[in-house]
């Protein structure tokens with residue numbers, strides 16, 4: 001039985017940075033080769049970044065991507081790394097027109113290349129293009145029709161790409177038919193809570209379906225709203241985990257695997273599996289000449305321990321925030337510290353992501369700010385070591401109200417807007433990125449002031465419901481304590497009753513139901529998409545259902561103007577949940593007919 005030394009390069013990539021990503025890939029191959037690896041597998045679109053969105057449709061980008069792949073192959077050869085095989089995701093184009101999809105020849109494809117000996121040995125274009133949730137791949141790519149099998153060191157290696165695995169009877173079934181001994185799968189699979197468990201089950205199922213070892217390589221890092229969690233895997237056909245990389249950090253996972261020797265005749269053939277147009281999938285076989293090598297001491301794969309839920313969420317938020325700040329070349333962030341839980345958690349995340357020296361917290365007390373709001377903000381600063389300053393806003397608010405007559409809510413909102421203007425001023429002056437502190441519950445019901453506390457460039461907890469904000473704050477503090485460190489979040493920020501402090505004695509509970517009830521209802525409406533009748537049937541109070549759904553529907557315009565932030569849920573506001581802003585549709589009251597209301601009261 002031949003043994004291959006595999007290296008799974010779980011790397012962070014930057015969208016559009018073709019030269020930088022090629023350097024990152026090269027660096028991973030150098031390290032893998034130094035560890036004696038035969039075959040290095042990199043993530044999906046590792047050369048281009050994921051998702052490239054409309055960049056995929058630009059001719060200039062397509063040409064640059066194709067050139068970058070060829071250049072990478074040559075550089076590998078020139079560096080004496082041509083003997084190490086490399087599978088890497090890149091943007092290709094279809095040689096043929098696809099009339100049934102109305103696409104001309106040359107349309108982009110999401111592909112992977114097998115590099116060896118200083119050149120491209122084989123190419124594979126993704127068969128199944130995800131087009132749901134955060135994915136729009138049918139807009140950008142045409143699917144492939146062929147399966148590439150490369151005979152390398154006596155083993156037939158097949159390739160599939162990410163969504164291909166999520167299909168029963170897809171490329172995994174072709175792999176079995178091709179009698180391949182190894183299936184390598186580059187991925188860009190974004191994080192969602194509990195998705196890693198689903199992925200493990202899926203990879204096991206496909207390894208069984210393919211009848212061979214499956215090497216699943218995911219990318220890691222933040223890209224706008226998406227967070228990639230890594231968690232790359234090598235699984236045997238009987239479901240045994242042979243190796244597993246860490247979550248939320250780069251890793252080069254190296255291991256030796258004994259694989260069946262290739263026996264199939266070396267000629268192209270048609271699979272019995274059919275592709276999108278009913279044509280058979282063509283299995284193309286290529287053999288790669290290799291020189292004998294000594295593997296030396298065997299390398300056993302490590303299996304990283306899996307993070308518990310809160311640690312996972314915290315890790316995703318940190319990686320998302322760090323990725324956004326660093327990849328957009330900010331060196332520091334600024335945020336308003338109210339002494340409340342939301343700003344405290346965002347500050348603690350920022351300190352974990354960037355270091356205390358890069359985080360600037362500002363207390364912006366108004367005439368209504370309580371003493372504890374100022375004290376708790378100062379205590380947070382002292383616990384985390386972030387830069388802290390105070391800018392009283394009362395004189396600015398007074399000057400504003402002296403010039404424009406505003407009363408009631410209009411007057412209250414001026415405080416939030418003066419704070420927003422102050423933070424944007426500090427951003428302009430010092431180059432900090434402003435962090436918005438709104439959580440998912442507030443975003444859902446529109447509980448924030450437009451151009452006020454909703455200002456900012458990035459919103460780290462916009463996909464975290466308020467009840468989970470408290471939970472992760474408690475987890476982070478307990479985690480610090482268990483390591484003998486200072487817990488970052490002041491206890492009173494966790495335990496105090498939430499208040500916007502825009503008028504005397506204001507409480508969130510004046511306008512919103514208890515957050516435990518609200519979050520349960522929002523989860524059912526937003527994430528599970530239940531209608532009002534189903535919500536009432538599930539036990540929610542009919543009046544509450546009507547009120548909350550009205551708030552959620554009416555706040556779409558606010559959400560569209562809210563900064564991006566990391567997705568952690570199955571359905572985030574933004575890419576996952578896209579609704580019209582201008583819309584007369586309202587969920588019918590339970591028992592009512594399904595007609596849209598004649599007048600829409602705001």
Ligand SMILES: Nc1ncnc2c1ncn2[C@@H]1O[C@H](COP(=O)(O)OP(=O)(O)OC[C@H]2O[C@@H]([n+]3cccc(C(=O)O)c3)[C@H](O)[C@@H]2O)[C@@H](O)[C@H]1O
Pocket residue numbers: 409413416442446447448449450451452453499500502508511557581
């Ligand atoms: N469809 C639409 N498309 C575009 N714009 C639309 C719009 N409908 C209203 N608007 C605009 O939006 C304005 C209303 O929105 P906005 O100015 O934000 O004001 P509004 O939503 O009326 O008030 C802000 C709410 O957020 C609460 N708040 C504020 C600050 C912090 C917190 C907290 O605890 O985190 C809570 C506050 O207590 C209040 O209930 C309208 O005056 C109009 O200009």
Ligand SMILES: Nc1ncnc2c1ncn2[C@@H]1O[C@H](COP(=O)(O)OP(=O)(O)OP(=O)(O)O)[C@@H](O)[C@H]1O
Pocket residue numbers: 335336337338339340341342343344362363364365366369373419437438442453498499500501
């Ligand atoms: N006194 C203040 N000083 C500085 N920033 C403030 C102050 N009050 C509000 N902010 C900013 O506005 C955001 C919205 O705060 P607000 O107190 O209105 O409600 P919240 O959503 O409960 O947030 P938090 O839990 O952080 O208090 C805060 O997170 C903070 O960034």
Ligand SMILES: NC(=O)CC[C@H](N)C(=O)O
Pocket residue numbers: 044130135161162163164166187188189190
């Ligand atoms: N890039 C992809 O094809 C991702 C789709 C896949 N279902 C995932 O999230 O893992």
